[in-house]
Amino acid sequence: MKVKICLIGKGTVGKCFLELLNKKLPIFKHKFDIDIVIVGIFEIDGGLVNKSGLNIRKVIEMDKDFRKLNDWKFNINPLDLISKIDVDICIETTPTNPETGEPALSHIKAAIKNGIHIIASNKGPFYLKYKEIKELANKNACLIQYEATVASGVPILSIKKSLGASKIKAIRAILNGTSNYILSRMASEGIDFSIALKEAQELGYAEADPTLDIEGYDAAGKLVILANELLGWSKSIQDVKIRGISKITPQAIELAKSDGYIIKHLAIAENNSLIVEPRLIENYSALNISGTLNVIELKTEYMGSIVLMGRGAGGYEAASAILNDLFYICDFLKKDDNI
Amino acid sequence: MKVKICLIGKGTVGKCFLELLNKKLPIFKHKFDIDIVIVGIFEIDGGLVNKSGLNIRKVIEMDKDFRKLNDWKFNINPLDLISKIDVDICIETTPTNPETGEPALSHIKAAIKNGIHIIASNKGPFYLKYKEIKELANKNACLIQYEATVASGVPILSIKKSLGASKIKAIRAILNGTSNYILSRMASEGIDFSIALKEAQELGYAEADPTLDIEGYDAAGKLVILANELLGWSKSIQDVKIRGISKITPQAIELAKSDGYIIKHLAIAENNSLIVEPRLIENYSALNISGTLNVIELKTEYMGSIVLMGRGAGGYEAASAILNDLFYICDFLKKDDNI
Secondary structure (H helix, E strand, C coil): CEEEEEEECCCHHHHHHHHHHHHHHHHHHHHHCCEEEEEEEEECCEEEECCCCCCHHHHHHHHHHHHHCCCEEECCCHHHHCCCCCCCEEEECCCCCCCCCCCHHHHHHHHHHCCCEEEECCCHHHHHHHHHHHHHHHHCCCCEECHHHCCCCCCCCCHHHHCCCCCEEEEEEECCHHHHHHHHHHHHHCCCHHHHHHHHHHCCCCCCCCHHHHCCHHHHHHHHHHHHHHCCCCCCHHHEEECCCCCCCHHHHHHHHHCCEEEEEEEEEECCEEEEEEEEEECCCCCCCCCCEEEEEEEECCCCEEEEEEECCCHHHHHHHHHHHHHHHHHHHHHHHHC | CEEEEEEECCCHHHHHHHHHHHHHHHHHHHHHCCEEEEEEEEECCEEEECCCCCCHHHHHHHHHHHHHCCCEEECCCHHHHCCCCCCCEEEECCCCCCCCCCCHHHHHHHHHHCCCEEEECCCHHHHHHHHHHHHHHHHCCCCEECHHHCCCCCCCCCHHHHCCCCCEEEEEEECCHHHHHHHHHHHHHCCCHHHHHHHHHHCCCCCCCCHHHHCCHHHHHHHHHHHHHHCCCCCCHHHEEECCCCCCCHHHHHHHHHCCEEEEEEEEEECCEEEEEEEEEECCCCCCCCCCEEEEEEEECCCCEEEEEEECCCHHHHHHHHHHHHHHHHHHHHHHHHC
């Protein structure tokens, strides 16, 4: 059985995905007897298209020069082609406008309308238009997987399948590595916010414009997805009360420390409300993690808290999440095929 | 669709399971249109049997007096009845002999030979006869779920389904709450092992005979299951190098502390070997958890470490794990039924 994939976006995540996929092809063959074939790879200015399947190895080898391959065509657009080429799964990894969710949102909707399953790594479409996408997918019998959008490779969305009969009542999490790195450094070194930010920028943990991270918008988007998936809510980012960390002082951190507390940028979903803001947590709390890690605490009805922790960002991490999503869809397609 | 269940063992876990099941019946009805019916509940001296389904509420209400119910019969045995009553799923929660895995092992094998799916909460059969049980189950097309055997409600076995395309290379874990409680108290209070053990016994965290916990046998059994499930190994408890914590002194803990380390009773699976022993870990390690919690670190190929943490014991926790396993099997049966 052949499964045809179209990859939209060949940035860091797209590139890492191709590399890992190339290594993992035997798993899909062995486990499902499925041959994964990439029929299209789109970038902003055109795409590689080959209906019989692109040569993945060559695409990887050419690296940034992939436009020199014979299959490259300028000025073609996935939106035009998606209804014309035969594709089973569309993998969306383009950079997303945080306020509109574009171009990912249009790609996803177009693909679903053509009965194509979706794997996405950008959260924009889901914290903006969760309900709309879900309804469209249900109507068209499409699967949508987007594990990479929250905490990257940490399987915090798909863990829901493991907790089928259990109720998750609330979520507390640290979902932004940049702001957690800054607060960790402020706490351990007693330095000012601006110095810790500069350090994070120099180390590549913070972007030149760090607003989305330090003001909580990035964490808020992830929180919306977590709450919708794990608590069954139907919220969007407009529903989140958001406060950033830029006004936290070393003095405030010191004061907290003297009482056995630490200040963390928490994302909280409970009692029907969504909040991202600096909060005091106890020093020995499972949420007291240092550096750029992510951590998510699920408060359950009968099992206390279950905590997951891991790297919340990175090209290979996100690519791994996409591959795990692909594995899930292939498992589904295989069972469907056997019916 | 009706799904018929037989519960073997009505101790703490069995009792909590009945309570939670009674509350969660609507979920199975709503999600799968499945009516869960309990046709048998067995204890060591007899059983409640009713082919049309026992009245779960009455069984719960009668509590320890369940033998007074009309459906009770003395001197009947699940091994005799399992081939005679029509059962879809057998839930095994009896206390297990740690060296033989009995009586659970015999119950499980008999059920599988009759084509009955298994949910089990006791680890004995799996750390002793993993390969044999798996092969028997494959031959008879039976599902075997045993999430409760390791870290109770923490979905550390079923998380494998979420990481289908990812390779887990090694595992480090704290799998025994009793020994972790003792070491935590020794570290925080500077007290001797024997005093910390006595405290744990008084609080109900350690049994009168704590040997299995403090000498590492309990953790070793769980480690075998983790390694077999998550790393694809095929080991038994005889393959584990086991050292306990009873010889740890406050002086050793103090020495470690002065270098930024703490002594923990780690269970480690890596490089084809299984080890349970006291180890130094860095103070800021994710494995440095206090009290009776369990923690498991999965070292992956491309995503760094993913860490799960939660309560490793408790009646409702284990019962929740059983219910999640039941949910998984019902999902399977429903899909199978639709084919």
